[in-house]
Amino acid sequence: QSALTQPASVSGSPGQSITISCTGTSTDVGGYNYVSWYQQHPGKAPKLMIFDVSSRPSGVSNRFSGSKSGNTASLTISGLQAEDEADYYCNSYTSSSTLAVFGGGTKLTVL
Amino acid sequence: EVQLVESGGGLVQPGGSLRLSCAASGITFSRYWMSWVRQAPGKGLEWVANINQDGSEKYYVDSVKGRFTLSRDNAKNSLYLQMNSLRAEDTAVYYCATIEGYAFDIWGQGTMVTVSS
Numbered sequence: 476q477s478a479l480t481q482p483a484s485v486s487g488s489p490g491q492s493i494t495i496s497c498t499g500t501s502t503d504v505g506g507y508n509y510v511s512w513y514q515q516h517p518g519k520a521p522k523l524m525i526f527d528v529s530s531r532p533s534g535v536s537n538r539f540s541g542s543k544s545g546n547t548a549s550l551t552i553s554g555l556q557a558e559d560e561a562d563y564y565c566n567s568y569t570s571s572s573t574l575a576v577f578g579g580g581t582k583l584t585v586l
Numbered sequence: 587e588v589q590l591v592e593s594g595g596g597l598v599q600p601g602g603s604l605r606l607s608c609a610a611s612g613i614t615f616s617r618y619w620m621s622w623v624r625q626a627p628g629k630g631l632e633w634v635a636n637i638n639q640d641g642s643e644k645y646y647v648d649s650v651k652g653r654f655t656l657s658r659d660n661a662k663n664s665l666y667l668q669m670n671s672l673r674a675e676d677t678a679v680y681y682c683a684t685i686e687g688y689a690f691d692i693w694g695q696g697t698m699v700t701v702s703s
Contacts, residue, residue, distance in 0.1 A: 509688035513631070520681055520696055521623075521631065526689035564631050568688045574645050575621075575633040575688075 478576035479504065479565055486584040492553040495581045497565030498546055503576055505546035509568035512541060512550045515580075516561045524563075525550060552583070560585040588612035588692055590682050595697030602672050602701070608665040608682030608694055616640075616660040619685035622667050624678035625696075632678075635667065636685065649675075672701045 480498040487493040497504065497512075504510055510528045513521040523532050525541035528548060538553045548567070552559055565578040594606040608620070622634040635656045636645045644656050655668040665682050677700050683690040 507688075511689035513690070515631075520693040521690070522693070523689055523691055526687060526691075532691070566631075566633075566690070573633070573647055574636060577631045577633065580630040 478569070478573070479567060479578035481563075481565060481578035481581045483579070484582045484584065486586055487552075487555045488586045489555050489557065491555050492551060493555060493583065495550045495552075495563055495565075495583070497548040497550070497567075497578045499548075499567055499569075499576070500546055502571055503567040503569035504543065504548050506570060507568050508543070510541065510543060510548040511566045512539075513564045513566065514559075514561045515564065521564065555585050557585050559583060590684070590692055590694035592680065592682050592694045592697040595680065595699045597700045597702065598672055599703050600673060600701055603668070603670045604672065604699060606667040606669065606680055606682075606697060606699070608667075610663045610665070610684075613684065613692070615663040620658060620665045621683045621685050621690060622656070622665075623681045623683055623690060623693075624676075624699075625681070626675075626678040629678075634680070637665070669699070672699075674701050677701045 508528045512525040514524050515521045528543045529541040540551045563581045569576050589611045591609045621636045637656045653671045657666045679696040681696045682694045684692040
């Protein structure tokens, strides 16, 4: 069982927007603004898409945005494109001995 | 070109050992905290270990404490993970990654470790 809870799957049509949630506790997501999001295509390494809840690394499309409310962080992808179809993982710093915890991952299907 | 290249994976029997390496290029390696993250077949990502810039601070996930040892050689721009007493549940693709702030920034392509008799 993963420390952070994500929906197993989400889907949307091209051009639409989708949101993926990531729920933790006050010792991780809720306690720190250190949530990051990763995109992983099949057989490929993960790619950082969002860090520090809502910041985008250079080169990442502004169609990707992040936010947080209480113990739940969210990744929103607007203007869905076929190439957005991938697995998405959230991650948070945690005050536990684990230091860093991932969500179980969400499979995004672009219909 | 910024690149992390892992090596050293393979098939090992339960109880055996492996040493993974991660060679960095295109970055000032000594500036970065570094990490290993693993992914079991068909499963999600799991943080394994972190090491600070000079190797004086190391952190491990509870399931590998006492069995895995993280080290680095800044002169060789390389990161290492010595894995002993391997178990079937250690079977995974192991990725090395740079840490920027609290995020895993640059990732290698991964190396597969299979623990099986």
